[in-house]
Amino acid sequence: MxxxxxxxxxxxxxxxxxxxxxxxxxxxxxxxxxxxxxxxxxxxxxxxxxxxxxxVIDLEAAGLSVQAFVGLELEQRQLPHVIAGLRSIPQVLEVTTQAGREDLLVRVAAATLADLQQAVASMIEIQGVRHSNTTLSVSTPLPFRVQPLLDHLSKDSGWGRSTALPG
Known part of the structure; x- marks a missing residue:
């Protein structure tokens, strides 16, 4: 590391x-x-x-104003099959595994609620998906960021040389 x-x-x-x-x-x-x-x-x-x-794509400006997070509960040992199925759904932006009731958290973007509903229906049809829970995203007041964490982690480290950080 x-x-x-x-x-x-x-x-x-x-x-x-x-x-x-x-x-x-x-x-x-x-x-x-x-x-x-x-x-x-x-x-x-x-x-x-x-x-x-x-x-960096502004999804709303691209016509994808409906965004959601879909939690999926899976049958055991079905993860590879479910991931392959999710890959085939164009509205799926990202999939993360998680601990808790749901095994996967799927980030989805769609042009309309009907498109979102179709994407979720496609997810439910994947063999190995036991249950889904959809949460609509209303806004993103704090978009994904990493810089504050990097600054925090490196605050006590050197600049890599003897001179100070330029102003």
Whole structure:
């Protein structure tokens, strides 16, 4: 397991702000060499911390204003089959396993309530799904974020060199 320092956290923060920033731009912003930025980004990728650069999609602006979380309770030993079935449903954005009554939490987006209902119906038809529980998402006042946690974890670590973080 890698430990992140303040420089790693700051690089990630700046990439979250502008994923199109180049190595030279990041180096200038942070007051460090391009080689240092390149080496740090390469290490973060090699260690699997940075998983790539992807566009952030505003689902509502894309016409997918109905979003929900569907909890699925499964029959034992049916997880691989259910995951394969969920992969075939286009409205399924993400699936996580969880502890509790429901085994999976499925994030879904749809254009209409009827589309959502059809997606949930498709989930229920997958062999191995025992029960579903759907919760509509009304708004997202705090979208997924990781930067405050990274800043917290790296607050007592060094900057990777003897000079202070640029202002």
């Amino acid at each position: 890698s430990s992140l320092d303040r420089l790693d956290s700051e690089l990630i923060k700046r990439l979250n702000t502008n994923a199109r920033a180049g190595v030279a731009e990041l180096a200038a912003q942070l007051g460090i060499s391009r080689n240092t930025v390149h080496a740090r980004l390469q290490r973060l990728e090699n260690e699997g911390i940075l998983k790539g650069f992807k566009p």
